[in-house]
Each structure stands twice: as C-alpha cells, then as structure tokens.
Amino acid sequence: MSRHGAVAAPSAEPGHRGERSPGTARVGMIWAQTSGGIIGNEGSMPWHLPEDMAHFKNTTWGHPVIMGRRTWDSIPARFRPFGGRTNIVLTSDAATAAEATSVGAAVVHSPQEGLETAAGAEGADEIWICGGGQVYEAYEPYADTAMVTVINIDAEGDTRAPRLPESWKLVLSEPAEGWLTAANGTEYRHELWERS
Known part of the structure; x- marks a missing residue:
C-alpha cells in the first residue's frame, strides 16, 4: 500500500467501494x-x-489505525495507545471515550468520521482498520487491502473474521506453500488480499 492523499467519499450503495481518484x-x-x-x-x-x-507493528507503524471499543479495551493499558501511530477509537461509550482521549487517542462516532480523522493524521497514505468484528464489517466497503495472519490452530471464540466478498482475491501468501513456524512452535502464514 503506497498511495497518498485523502480518503474518497463512500459509495451510496452498501458493499461497494466508492470511486477513488488517483491520489486517495x-x-x-x-x-x-x-x-x-x-x-x-x-x-x-x-x-x-x-x-x-x-x-502488526511493522505493517501499521507510522500510519493511523482505527479500532472499536472492544479492541481498545482488549489492549493492555501499558500498550495503549499504540506508539508511532495515530490511534482512532470508534465508540459511543462515554467512559471509553474519556479514557482514550486522556491518553492521546482520537475518538470518533461513525466510520466516516474515523476516515476523515485518519485522513488528517500523519502517514495517512495508508489507513489501517484493526478490529473488532463489527468494525471490520463497517469498513469493508471502504477497504482496498486485507492483511491476514492465518494461525494453524483450532480455538473456541466468540468473534469471527470478516467474510470477504468474491470481489476480493488472494494475491500473496508468505510462505507460498505450507507454514512459517514461530519460536513457540505455532504454525502461521501471512496472506495479502486485495479488492479486484
């Protein structure tokens, strides 16, 4: 991802990306x-x-990140806001808004306000959406790219990854076949998806 400029206005039709000019x-x-x-x-x-x-840190460093209340709350207090990035929290919860603002995060109340705030931040040539489930769903129509780490484990959970429509295509996998192995033995791979 390496384009510069402001974020395009959303399309009026849900699920479809608005047209972008070359500098967005x-x-x-x-x-x-x-x-x-x-x-x-x-x-x-x-x-x-x-x-x-x-x-995650290497990918998002120097660029604004947008997250919802549950994602913000899930980050240990000593790590929030994420350093080297403008942190934008999408929430209507007054307590979360006050706490996030007190430590230097920006608080917004709609997906579009989040994009507008991110567009005015340092490193806004790339804007990263980092969760959770409802936030991914809200921003999918605006997104061009999805960077997904697939972890080769089975686990119970209450939040699922967003389902990318057929207009999204896998363009790169690292490694191309098989898995990387973490220091703790966990297998994983990185996938890059792009809207076609």
Whole structure:
C-alpha cells in the first residue's frame, strides 16, 4: 500500500467501494485468525504469537489505525495507545471515550468520521482498520487491502473474521506453500488480499 492523499467519499450503495481518484489513501484491514476463522474470544486473542504482534507493528507503524471499543479495551493499558501511530477509537461509550482521549487517542462516532480523522493524521497514505468484528464489517466497503495472519490452530471464540466478498482475491501468501513456524512452535502464514 503506497498511495497518498485523502480518503474518497463512500459509495451510496452498501458493499461497494466508492470511486477513488488517483491520489486517495489506501484503506487496509489487518487481523489474525485461526484456520477456522476465529479472531477473538471474550475480548482477547486465543493464542500467543509474538511474531504476529511484530508483523502488526511493522505493517501499521507510522500510519493511523482505527479500532472499536472492544479492541481498545482488549489492549493492555501499558500498550495503549499504540506508539508511532495515530490511534482512532470508534465508540459511543462515554467512559471509553474519556479514557482514550486522556491518553492521546482520537475518538470518533461513525466510520466516516474515523476516515476523515485518519485522513488528517500523519502517514495517512495508508489507513489501517484493526478490529473488532463489527468494525471490520463497517469498513469493508471502504477497504482496498486485507492483511491476514492465518494461525494453524483450532480455538473456541466468540468473534469471527470478516467474510470477504468474491470481489476480493488472494494475491500473496508468505510462505507460498505450507507454514512459517514461530519460536513457540505455532504454525502461521501471512496472506495479502486485495479488492479486484
């Protein structure tokens, strides 16, 4: 992702990306999931994979990130807001809004307001959506790219990865075949999906 500029206005038709001029920002969604599509359970991730946390940091560093209240709450207090990035929290919860604002995050009340706030932030050539489930669903119509870490485990969970429509295509997998192996023995791979 490497385009620069402001975010395009959304299309009036749900589920379809609005037309973008050549200079508009790229909007990416980023998440990790089990092989079965689970991304969370009771406000946390049902795995421990430091390599994926490093991947998330490297991918989003220097760019605004947008998240919902549950994702914000799931981040340990000592790690929020994420450093090196404008943190934008989409919430209508007054307590979360006050806490997030007090530590330097921006608070917004609609997906469009989130994109407008991100467009004015440093590194806005790329805007990253980082959860949770309802937030991914809200931003999928705006997104160009999905960066997905697939973790080769089975786990119970109450939050599933977004279902990408048929207009999304897998364009890159690392490794191309099989799995990477984490230091703790967990198998995983990175997938890049793009809207065609």
